[in-house]
Amino acid sequence: MKLPEIKTGSAAALELGAEEVRRYYDDNTRLFLSLGQGSEGTIRRAVWGPGVSSRQQAMRYVDSLIVERLRGLDSGNGLPLRVADLGCGVCASLCFIAQQLPVAGTGVTISSAQVELARQRIAGLGLSSQVRCVQGDFCNLPAGLGPIDLAFGIESFIHAPDGAAFFQQAARLIRPGGLLMVCDDLLAPAAARQHPDAERWVQRFRDGWKGFNVISEQDAHQLARQAGFEPVETLDLTPYLEIRRPRDYAMGALMRCLGWLPISGSYWSMLYGGHALQLALKRGWIQHLVVIWRRS
Numbered sequence: 080m081k082l083p084e085i086k087t088g089s090a091a092a093l094e095l096g097a098e099e100v101r102r103y104y105d106d107n108t109r110l111f112l113s114l115g116q117g118s119e120g121t122i123r124r125a126v127w128g129p130g131v132s133s134r135q136q137a138m139r140y141v142d143s144l145i146v147e148r149l150r151g152l153d154s155g156n157g158l159p160l161r162v163a164d165l166g167c168g169v170c171a172s173l174c175f176i177a178q179q180l181p182v183a184g185t186g187v188t189i190s191s192a193q194v195e196l197a198r199q200r201i202a203g204l205g206l207s208s209q210v211r212c213v214q215g216d217f218c219n220l221p222a223g224l225g226p227i228d229l230a231f232g233i234e235s236f237i238h239a240p241d242g243a244a245f246f247q248q249a250a251r252l253i254r255p256g257g258l259l260m261v262c263d264d265l266l267a268p269a270a271a272r273q274h275p276d277a278e279r280w281v282q283r284f285r286d287g288w289k290g291f292n293v294i295s296e297q298d299a300h301q302l303a304r305q306a307g308f309e310p311v312e313t314l315d316l317t318p319y320l321e322i323r324r325p326r327d328y329a330m331g332a333l334m335r336c337l338g339w340l341p342i343s344g345s346y347w348s349m350l351y352g353g354h355a356l357q358l359a360l361k362r363g364w365i366q367h368l369v370v371i372w373r374r375s
């Protein structure tokens with residue numbers, strides 16, 4: 080008789096973490112798309128960076144940074160640049176990019192519900208020859224996706240059950256000289272997190288947003304180096320987020336009344352984590368960064 084396979088602790092934890100995130104997005108994607116900050120199909124926050132004058136542009140700000148970087152790359156063979164979105168939601172970023180530049184885009188998401196919505200979006204925009212969406216775990220990517228000239232992850236990195244695996248898989252995917260861009264919420268340097276409440280609020284953010292991988296920029300650089308990347312640039316987008324809106328104060332009041340009750344329901348958990356994140360950003364314990372690395 081064949082004995083059942085025993086997984087190592089970390090492999091099992093990795094699968095459990097990814098499974099938890101898959102359920103979270105399968106259950107809530109439609110809600111996030113209809114109640115989120117924009118109507119462009121993105122599941123992320125608006126960034127009112129330099130030159131932005133409308134909500135639509137704010138929702139596209141990070142995509143525009145990626146387009147800028149792509150313009151500086153050459154596939155080396157005259158073919159369209161190969162781009163991958165690690166944690167692609169419904170492929171709104173890749174569709175936007177493909178409307179600006181000739182690219183071959185692959186989006187990877189853990190959620191089957193998102194794959195279905197992404198495929199409808201891609202077909203609806205007539206982009207099926209340029210963009211595809213596949214279901215997969217960016218910590219254990221399906222074979223045959225690379226080589227890629229530029230891979231990016233917008234507000235997906237914090238969900239990685241294993242930060243080292245995220246970079247190792249990205250290194251497998253990206254060609255030497257290619258770029259990796261991560262836009263997410265990273266811990267501020269330790270000196271900025273000395274306040275006695277800091278760790279409690281950061282933990283609340285992690286719990287609410289399934290943030291298994293909320294790490295500092297310094298730790299991210301270390302994992303990236305170990306996987307074969309060298310740092311290129313870091314942009315701090317924190318000042319451009321919407322942090323002090325009336326709805327944030329209203330949410331703060333609601334959380335003060337109800338927030339310490341045991342959480343039930345993943346949408347409630349998202350609100351709970353989101354409030355903690357707002358506070359941590361405001362107090363400087365977390366930063367919203369774009370970090371760029373080159374595959375050496």
Ligand SMILES: C[S@@+](CC[C@H](N)C(=O)[O-])C[C@H]1O[C@@H](n2cnc3c(N)ncnc32)[C@H](O)[C@@H]1O
Binds near residue numbers: 100216235240
């Ligand atoms: C906050 S949403 C951001 C979606 C998209 N980047 C955007 O900006 O609209 C996080 C995304 O990460 C994906 N994700 C989280 N963990 C993942 C994993 N282990 N493998 C692949 N995708 C993952 C989710 O399915 C979701 O699409």
